[in-house]
Amino acid sequence: MSETAPSASGPASAPIEATPDAGHQHHGYISSKDDYLKRLRRIEGQARGLQNMVAEEKYCIDILTQVSAMTSALESVALGLLNDHLNHCVVEAVAEGGAVAEAKLKEASDAIARLVRS
Amino acid sequence: MSETAPSASGPASAPIEATPDAGHQHHGYISSKDDYLKRLRRIEGQARGLQNMVAEEKYCIDILTQVSAMTSALESVALGLLNDHLNHCVVEAVAEGGAVAEAKLKEASDAIARLVRS
Amino acid sequence: MSETAPSASGPASAPIEATPDAGHQHHGYISSKDDYLKRLRRIEGQARGLQNMVAEEKYCIDILTQVSAMTSALESVALGLLNDHLNHCVVEAVAEGGAVAEAKLKEASDAIARLVRS
Amino acid sequence: MSETAPSASGPASAPIEATPDAGHQHHGYISSKDDYLKRLRRIEGQARGLQNMVAEEKYCIDILTQVSAMTSALESVALGLLNDHLNHCVVEAVAEGGAVAEAKLKEASDAIARLVRS
Numbered sequence: 001m002s003e004t005a006p007s008a009s010g011p012a013s014a015p016i017e018a019t020p021d022a023g024h025q026h027h028g029y030i031s032s033k034d035d036y037l038k039r040l041r042r043i044e045g046q047a048r049g050l051q052n053m054v055a056e057e058k059y060c061i062d063i064l065t066q067v068s069a070m071t072s073a074l075e076s077v078a079l080g081l082l083n084d085h086l087n088h089c090v091v092e093a094v095a096e097g098g099a100v101a102e103a104k105l106k107e108a109s110d111a112i113a114r115l116v117r118s
Numbered sequence: 119m120s121e122t123a124p125s126a127s128g129p130a131s132a133p134i135e136a137t138p139d140a141g142h143q144h145h146g147y148i149s150s151k152d153d154y155l156k157r158l159r160r161i162e163g164q165a166r167g168l169q170n171m172v173a174e175e176k177y178c179i180d181i182l183t184q185v186s187a188m189t190s191a192l193e194s195v196a197l198g199l200l201n202d203h204l205n206h207c208v209v210e211a212v213a214e215g216g217a218v219a220e221a222k223l224k225e226a227s228d229a230i231a232r233l234v235r236s
Numbered sequence: 237m238s239e240t241a242p243s244a245s246g247p248a249s250a251p252i253e254a255t256p257d258a259g260h261q262h263h264g265y266i267s268s269k270d271d272y273l274k275r276l277r278r279i280e281g282q283a284r285g286l287q288n289m290v291a292e293e294k295y296c297i298d299i300l301t302q303v304s305a306m307t308s309a310l311e312s313v314a315l316g317l318l319n320d321h322l323n324h325c326v327v328e329a330v331a332e333g334g335a336v337a338e339a340k341l342k343e344a345s346d347a348i349a350r351l352v353r354s
Numbered sequence: 355m356s357e358t359a360p361s362a363s364g365p366a367s368a369p370i371e372a373t374p375d376a377g378h379q380h381h382g383y384i385s386s387k388d389d390y391l392k393r394l395r396r397i398e399g400q401a402r403g404l405q406n407m408v409a410e411e412k413y414c415i416d417i418l419t420q421v422s423a424m425t426s427a428l429e430s431v432a433l434g435l436l437n438d439h440l441n442h443c444v445v446e447a448v449a450e451g452g453a454v455a456e457a458k459l460k461e462a463s464d465a466i467a468r469l470v471r472s
Contacts, residue, residue, distance in 0.1 A: 065229070114183065307432075
């Protein structure tokens with residue numbers, strides 16, 4: 001598969017070094033960017049597949065099964081990103097301590113709540 | 119927007135009449151196909167947007183917020199389709215009664231369980 | 237275990253016959269009332285167990301594991317009841333047809349949406 | 355109500371200082387133990403209420419509404435406890451660094467995944 005090729009030279013890796021000092025850019029916090037991109041491309045493909053299923057009026061239950069699979073795939077991506085976030089941004093903020101740490105922890109808790117409730 | 123145009127003449131509407139007797143084709147059960155297609159295109163766009171966010175290493179929490187929004191949008195589509203399914207396929211099967219009705223109800227319950235658990 | 241004993245003569249079974257004509261009483265729709273009561277008693281026990289864990293400041297992750305187990309148990313009960321509801325009340329309403337059927341289907345869809353989103 | 359009284363002098367506050375070195379005892383990590391206990395007692399009451407509703411064969415949709423409310427209440431407790439956990443145990447572990455920090459972060463991520471998926 002050429003799907004992992006971009007990790008070395010593709011558009012996914014280039015920006016990492018390109019904007020090292022942007023305020024809200026957290027370079028390197030994503031453990032395996034190409035893996036996430038691959039999974040998100042697959043999720044995009046599932047969204048397209050669902051459109052075909054609806055356009056062709058495929059059996060409703062089969063469409064719902066696909067939606068459940070897609071939701072699970074999305075949840076997995078979210079949990080992976082959250083894990084990376086805790087291990088990088090939150091750990092760094094905690095090391096800094098004080099208001100920065102508090103703000104990051106609050107922000108992470110809020111994101112977790114949104115995931116649990118969505 | 120031309121997004122609603124396909125409802126009159128696009129590929130989405132044509133097949134409705136074209137194969138009225140195919141076994142597992144449930145034509146007409148989807149209350150508003152173009153609305154679903156529009157929502158699914160938007161969800162596909164969200165999947166592409168997420169890829170950009172990951173590729174550019176946008177702030178993790180912002181990515182997670184987008185994932186939560188996308189999950190909610192997907193859930194909404196699923197609940198709408200399930201509602202259509204209950205109102206058409208299940209109602210018809212119940213009218214037929216017997217094993218057909220039982221099978222459809224079991225199938226619907228299983229789909230609901232997958233949605234609740236995903 | 238005496239947990240299944242009430243099925244024959246306990247307080248759970250007595251009321252079934254006692255008010256056969258009350259408007260909103262849907263006798264017999266619950267496939268296995270004693271099974272539900274047993275599961276709900278277990279869930280009540282889990283709620284009590286959680287209080288003990290919090291009172292004794294048990295390790296937070298262990299408490300969360302218990303909460304997840306309890307949530308899954310509750311979801312299972314809900315899915316079972318919903319299945320019973322579809323197979324009895326909704327089937328009967330569909331047989332009646334018209335506004336009654338529509339109202340029941342709408343009500344069921346709304347309940348499903350609440351379960352999926354909670 | 356005397357429900358809030360234990361917060362000042364009850365068994366909940368005393369142990370915080372009493373066993374500072376117990377391995378898996380994380381005294382003081384729960385921000386407001388009495389609030390959690392109150393909420394869990396209410397959840398226990400909901401579980402009892404559900405048993406009554408099932409025993410009396412209350413209308414299924416009303417039972418499901420109660421289950422949804424109870425699930426939301428449980429989720430809220432879980433999110434609160436998780437927040438406390440991140441702010442205490444995880445912060446302390448991160449301060450220690452190394453394998454301890456890693457293990458705590460992994461454990462927290464796993465607990466979050468269980469919550470999101472349950």
